[in-house]
Amino acid sequence: MDLSTPAGAAALRIDGARLWQSLMELARIGATPKGGVCRLALTDLDRQGRDLFVQWARAAGCSIRVDAIGNIFARRAGMDDSLPPVTTGSHIDTQPTGGKFDGNYGVLAGLEVLRTLGDAGVRTRAPLEVAVWTNEEGSRFVPVMMGSGVFAGAFTLAHALAQRDAQGTSVAEALAAIGYAGEDGPAHAIGAYFEAHIEQGPVLEQHGCVIGVVSAALGQRWYDVTVQGMEAHAGPTPMPLRRDALLAASALVAEVNRIAMERLPHARATVGSLEVFPNSRNVIPGRVRFSVDLRAPGDEQLLEMDTALRAACERVAAERGLAIDVQQVVYFPPQPFTPHLVEAVRTHAAGLGYSAMDVVSGAGHDAVYVARMAPAAMIFVPCAGGVSHNEIEDAEPAHLEAGCNVLLRAMLAAAGVAQESAA
Amino acid sequence: MDLSTPAGAAALRIDGARLWQSLMELARIGATPKGGVCRLALTDLDRQGRDLFVQWARAAGCSIRVDAIGNIFARRAGMDDSLPPVTTGSHIDTQPTGGKFDGNYGVLAGLEVLRTLGDAGVRTRAPLEVAVWTNEEGSRFVPVMMGSGVFAGAFTLAHALAQRDAQGTSVAEALAAIGYAGEDGPAHAIGAYFEAHIEQGPVLEQHGCVIGVVSAALGQRWYDVTVQGMEAHAGPTPMPLRRDALLAASALVAEVNRIAMERLPHARATVGSLEVFPNSRNVIPGRVRFSVDLRAPGDEQLLEMDTALRAACERVAAERGLAIDVQQVVYFPPQPFTPHLVEAVRTHAAGLGYSAMDVVSGAGHDAVYVARMAPAAMIFVPCAGGVSHNEIEDAEPAHLEAGCNVLLRAMLAAAGVAQESAA
Numbered sequence: 001m002d003l004s005t006p007a008g009a010a011a012l013r014i015d016g017a018r019l020w021q022s023l024m025e026l027a028r029i030g031a032t033p034k035g036g037v038c039r040l041a042l043t044d045l046d047r048q049g050r051d052l053f054v055q056w057a058r059a060a061g062c063s064i065r066v067d068a069i070g071n072i073f074a075r076r077a078g079m080d081d082s083l084p085p086v087t088t089g090s091h092i093d094t095q096p097t098g099g100k101f102d103g104n105y106g107v108l109a110g111l112e113v114l115r116t117l118g119d120a121g122v123r124t125r126a127p128l129e130v131a132v133w134t135n136e137e138g139s140r141f142v143p144v145m146m147g148s149g150v151f152a153g154a155f156t157l158a159h160a161l162a163q164r165d166a167q168g169t170s171v172a173e174a175l176a177a178i179g180y181a182g183e184d185g186p187a188h189a190i191g192a193y194f195e196a197h198i199e200q201g202p203v204l205e206q207h208g209c210v211i212g213v214v215s216a217a218l219g220q221r222w223y224d225v226t227v228q229g230m231e232a233h234a235g236p237t238p239m240p241l242r243r244d245a246l247l248a249a250s251a252l253v254a255e256v257n258r259i260a261m262e263r264l265p266h267a268r269a270t271v272g273s274l275e276v277f278p279n280s281r282n283v284i285p286g287r288v289r290f291s292v293d294l295r296a297p298g299d300e301q302l303l304e305m306d307t308a309l310r311a312a313c314e315r316v317a318a319e320r321g322l323a324i325d326v327q328q329v330v331y332f333p334p335q336p337f338t339p340h341l342v343e344a345v346r347t348h349a350a351g352l353g354y355s356a357m358d359v360v361s362g363a364g365h366d367a368v369y370v371a372r373m374a375p376a377a378m379i380f381v382p383c384a385g386g387v388s389h390n391e392i393e394d395a396e397p398a399h400l401e402a403g404c405n406v407l408l409r410a411m412l413a414a415a416g417v418a419q420e421s422a423a
Numbered sequence: 424m425d426l427s428t429p430a431g432a433a434a435l436r437i438d439g440a441r442l443w444q445s446l447m448e449l450a451r452i453g454a455t456p457k458g459g460v461c462r463l464a465l466t467d468l469d470r471q472g473r474d475l476f477v478q479w480a481r482a483a484g485c486s487i488r489v490d491a492i493g494n495i496f497a498r499r500a501g502m503d504d505s506l507p508p509v510t511t512g513s514h515i516d517t518q519p520t521g522g523k524f525d526g527n528y529g530v531l532a533g534l535e536v537l538r539t540l541g542d543a544g545v546r547t548r549a550p551l552e553v554a555v556w557t558n559e560e561g562s563r564f565v566p567v568m569m570g571s572g573v574f575a576g577a578f579t580l581a582h583a584l585a586q587r588d589a590q591g592t593s594v595a596e597a598l599a600a601i602g603y604a605g606e607d608g609p610a611h612a613i614g615a616y617f618e619a620h621i622e623q624g625p626v627l628e629q630h631g632c633v634i635g636v637v638s639a640a641l642g643q644r645w646y647d648v649t650v651q652g653m654e655a656h657a658g659p660t661p662m663p664l665r666r667d668a669l670l671a672a673s674a675l676v677a678e679v680n681r682i683a684m685e686r687l688p689h690a691r692a693t694v695g696s697l698e699v700f701p702n703s704r705n706v707i708p709g710r711v712r713f714s715v716d717l718r719a720p721g722d723e724q725l726l727e728m729d730t731a732l733r734a735a736c737e738r739v740a741a742e743r744g745l746a747i748d749v750q751q752v753v754y755f756p757p758q759p760f761t762p763h764l765v766e767a768v769r770t771h772a773a774g775l776g777y778s779a780m781d782v783v784s785g786a787g788h789d790a791v792y793v794a795r796m797a798p799a800a801m802i803f804v805p806c807a808g809g810v811s812h813n814e815i816e817d818a819e820p821a822h823l824e825a826g827c828n829v830l831l832r833a834m835l836a837a838a839g840v841a842q843e844s845a846a
Contacts, residue, residue, distance in 0.1 A: 218439025235785030236624025
């Protein structure tokens with residue numbers, strides 16, 4: 001085939017069975033009895049997974065570089081290695097009760113692209129790269145998305161290395177222990193970054209679409225809210241004399257929901273955690289602490305939601321004679337992906353005949369940090385029931401194959417096809 | 424003085440300073456550093472408290488009888504001991520972080536009445552009795568109001584004796600260990616029962632009243648409600664696709680409140696306990712369990728509230744596509760007190776010149792069980808801020824004295840004054 005012609009490029013496909021087989025093989029490292037994976041960042045299981053990837057990448061003709069936060073870059077040389085690489089990747093660490101696909105799919109889809117190009121004897125103008133980012137999940141060490149965060153300058157290497165797990169082990173110690181403390185130095189330039197990932201939500205399945213063209217990642221503001229009322233006995237205290245912290249908190253749970261419902265389709269607002277004190281069935285709650293998680297595609301909208309939340313808290317506090325404290329604890333700015341790369345994903349999905357739709361990423365991903373310093377886009381594929389971070393996480397082999405084919409096309413187009421050898 | 428004349432009876436008063444001193448002396452047994460009392464039922468501290476009461480009651484000329492559930496009856500003979508006694512009393516067990524007055528006041532007010540009559544050389548036609556009911560609080564052994572419950576036939580002696588604390592010790596074993604396992608036998612008849620108690624609520628203080636004339640104890644229905652929604656990630660799950668168990672539960676918290684607010688002044692409805700699963704800030708709650716406590720002075724109204732609760736749960740479940748399970752776990756019927764004894768409390772409070780108002784008891788008391796088998800009424804006095812079951816529980820000596828004077832009058836009137844000796 002002649003990949004320099006549209007017909008030649010159109011004929012190239014990844015090997016879906018090989019991709020699936022690699023996913024299943026990696027999933028054996030840390031496999032759980034319920035069919036999931038527990039492979040926490042920088043554990044010996046993580047090392048085994050990394051070693052397997054490195055072995056596979058070397059076999060696919062890659063050179064390997066590890067940076068000081070343990071990110072692995074497997075590079076396939078291009079015709080012009082002075083060009084910044086076209087990079088893909090994700091993570092192979094999992095939640096304690098995680099699945100086989102979250103992160104792992106993005107890494108192994110990248111590997112499958114390189115294998116496919118190797119089989120076809122394709123060389124690209126720019127080099128290609130598969131990144132394995134350290135500790136995306138944040139289950140053992142915070143902050144989450146640690147490797148891509150250091151790479152993109154979201155926080156410093158020193159800050160990340162100093163973090164400790166619940167047993168007191170630092171990131172620096174854990175990296176050294178598994179042999180993945182690499183060389184220090186500035187992040188290298190990336191020409192274009194694509195990340196394939198399961199959606200982790202129900203939208204694609206709901207719409208019967210195979211490819212999600214991810215236009216942006218939602219910005220996030222997280223809060224701790226504390227309502228201070230007055231604890232009293234449920235029996236002897238008449239209704240009008242009460243200052244019930246849970247009644248006030250419940251009004252705010254409804255308000256939080258309304259804040260997002262008024263800003264559909266993309267805004268989201270969630271109270272995921274709520275605790276009542278003293279939490280006794282015949283005592284009027286004196287204090288309630290709850291979390292608020294607000295997400296929106298634009299910073300202006302997110303700030304509107306922040307204002308609405310604070311106004312609701314003030315109103316409820318005044319109406320009910322309670323003190324309500326609101327503390328923002330997390331802020332991630334919204335991250336639009338790079339328009340011409342998003343358009344490329346859309347075009348290649350259409351060219352391959354896959355059903356596709358534009359979506360936003362409600363969750364954080366390594367691509368969200370990489371997008372701060374390089375052109376970036378994401379490719380979503382459905383997962384069963386939208387379920388992720390769960391041992392029952394599942395995905396259709398055909399969908400994983402489709403996403404990988406879109407990745408292949410997008411990377412080829414971004415890197416340029418330099419030469420075709422006989423295949 | 425001649426107590427057989429209205430003027431003579433009107434002159435008799437209890438000794439408020441002696442009452443206060445006895446309260447403070449009893450409070451030393453199990454005293455906590457914060458000024459409260461921890462004297463759990465059937466512990467050695469409870470024994471010390473009982474022994475002190477028995478010693479005081481004997482010194483006041485009483486005979487002592489202990490029944491099989493450990494209730495102590497201190498009896499002062501009347502002129503006609505074939506008459507059923509006029510009884511007062513309460514409990515001396517406390518909450519783990521209890522106060523000096525809850526229960527103890529009712530017992531020592533009864534003792535003070537007997538001491539006052541002794542000092543004045545008064546004999547009554549019917550015998551008088553002070554009861555110390557076993558395990559009213561239910562902190563160590565359930566059910567609560569155990570001693571009065573067995574006495575009134577609310578549950579059997581065998582059931583009560585078989586209950587075990589968290590360490591596995593049974594009520595029978597604990598009674599034997601402290602030497603208060605008394606004689607088995609049917610409950611004796613009671614001619615009239617009065618119980619003086621701190622209000623444990625804010626109504627008297629709010630109205631600036633010294634005496635609460637308790638017309639009834641509210642009926643209670645307690646429930647466990649479970650809302651089953653669908654757990655999902657807060658980021659990737661759009662608002663319209665959610666089945667958020669906490670959002671539904673919050674709507675029900677507001678409904679529970681409304682159910683009582685529409686039935687003022689006496690109805691009460693409380694969600695005191697609420698738990699969210701998995702209770703993680705970026706996960707949409709999949710399940711919420713909460714308690715509901717409904718109280719009302721009449722059984723018909725309480726049943727209306729039950730119906731309204733179940734209807735609200737069904738409506739919310741249907742509207743939001745969730746499963747909501749409602750289980751009633753406790754039912755106490757409303758207990759009106761005996762009209763002529765309630766009237767006697769009202770009249771004597773007025774006769775003594777104390778400000779008084781009719782109130783209901785929102786909490787359970789031993790009197791509520793005794794009222795099932797004997798004419799009964801209660802006398803409330805204010806406690807500071809309405810706070811009880813707390814080490815900072817406090818009450819005004821003048822209020823405690825006032826309640827005890829009302830008790831004295833009410834008991835004298837019910838028992839009849841038989842004879843005056845020279846005093």
